[in-house]
Amino acid sequence: MYKLKTKKSLDKRFKITxxxxxxxxxxxxxxxxxxxxxxxxxxxxxxxLVNMSDQKNFLKSLPYIKFN
Incomplete structure (x- = not known):
């Protein structure tokens, strides 16, 4: 399986709580x-906060974001 690429523009604009x-x-x-x-x-x-309906789409573009 290939590596998923992170959208760097989104990575810089969003933080996770x-x-x-x-x-x-x-x-x-x-x-x-x-x-x-x-x-x-x-x-x-x-x-x-990002709206919950939009959040799913953003998380697809950020596959390696660190959750707590």
């Missing part, structure tokens, strides 16, 4: 920030 959920950064935070309110930008700083 102790309860085996994926963490991600919020989008819409890189540019055009002057029109966004301070409150909105503050909320975008936080790390969020």
């Amino acid at each position: 102790r309860t085996n959920k994926l963490l991600k950064r919020n989008s819409f935070r890189s540019h055009l920030l002057q029109k966004k309110s301070s409150n909105r930008k503050r909320k975008l700083r936080k790390v969020t």
Whole structure:
């Protein structure tokens, strides 16, 4: 059987929690920030969980991710 390749772009963007959920950064935070309110930008700083329906697809692309 051949080795499975890890999608390196996903590997850099996601981290796994102790309860085996994926963490991600919020989008819409890189540019055009002057029109966004301070409150909105503050909320975008936080790390969020990946939706469970999307998580299965991400885990297929990360075959060697370490679970706890």
